[in-house]
Amino acid sequence: MDGTADQDGSTQERYDVVVVGGGVAGLSAATFTGRNDLTTLVLDAGDSILRRNAHLENFPGFPAGVNPRRLLGLLGEQADTAGCTRRTAHVTDAERDDDGFTVRTNGDAYAADYVVAATKGETGYLDAVDGVSLVERGKTYVDVDERGRTGVPGLYAAGRLAGKPHQAVVCAGHGAEVGATILEDDDRPFYHDWVTPDGYFTDRGRDLPPGCEELDAAERERREAHSRETMRERFADPHPDAQETHPSLRDD
Ligand SMILES: Cc1cc2nc3c(=O)[nH]c(=O)nc-3n(C[C@H](O)[C@H](O)[C@H](O)COP(=O)(O)OP(=O)(O)OC[C@H]3O[C@@H](n4cnc5c(N)ncnc54)[C@H](O)[C@@H]3O)c2cc1C
16 A cells, blocks of 8 residues: 545555455455455445345355354455455445546545455445446346456456355355456466465476465464464354344334
8 A cells, every 4th residue: 555646635545456345255355466465455334235144054164154244254354364454434436537546435535556346236436437337137236247347447346246146155256256357457477376385386396486375384284273273263252243134124
């Protein structure tokens, strides 16, 4: 992140990527761009629809299911580990000019080269971006190509907003695909985001591909111990947040 002078002389934070929406799709996209050294900001209103799920039983890797709010917390932590910045904020509008995008919230503005829209059903903040094509199919979706690109250079849509099927793993996977697409479109040296055993490439006479890491046994064991400790701690107690439901069913 660095600073860019705004028209009124104030300084905007500048990021390579601003992700609007920190549900499963947005957090997954951010994890990929952040891990590969694109400065990445996630702006999230804090209202992922996954919070309404009662027990998530079809997300791979959790044979007995997982509390959906716990999963969102873990995805957020993973984005943090990848070096992303996360803020709770409602994005009000975005615009594009020759320098890239300006993304505004109530009170702040951010500059970005790439924007990922991952806001499920909300598109109003894109109204001022020329060239965004919306699709009405009962709900409103953003029209994208097979890799999540909209018609606007640098603007991508991910997850349910991009018309993907309404399952968390599908939307998370699409977010990851959009993140990898940005890395490819940015032309940065990037090879699959793989972590491999010591010598996997180099003992075969290959250079270590950009973005890859080889771990020796001690480092592999250290990371496994850290991951076991982390998961033991995160799952030690029931998640503290209350079950959420459809707004029309709330008592308040
Ligand atoms: C009751 C219920 C049960 C479900 N059960 C399952 C299930 O068992 N299994 C399953 O796979 N899926 C389930 N789902 C579906 C799953 O939750 C969604 O498919 C998935 O969350 C979509 O991911 P997403 O990232 O596209 O959207 P979301 O997870 O909804 O994330 C969108 C994010 O964008 C943010 N946002 C919106 N507008 C703005 C803005 N202007 N500025 C900033 N942030 C903004 C929101 O706050 C939200 O955090 C269920 C859904 C519901 C409602």
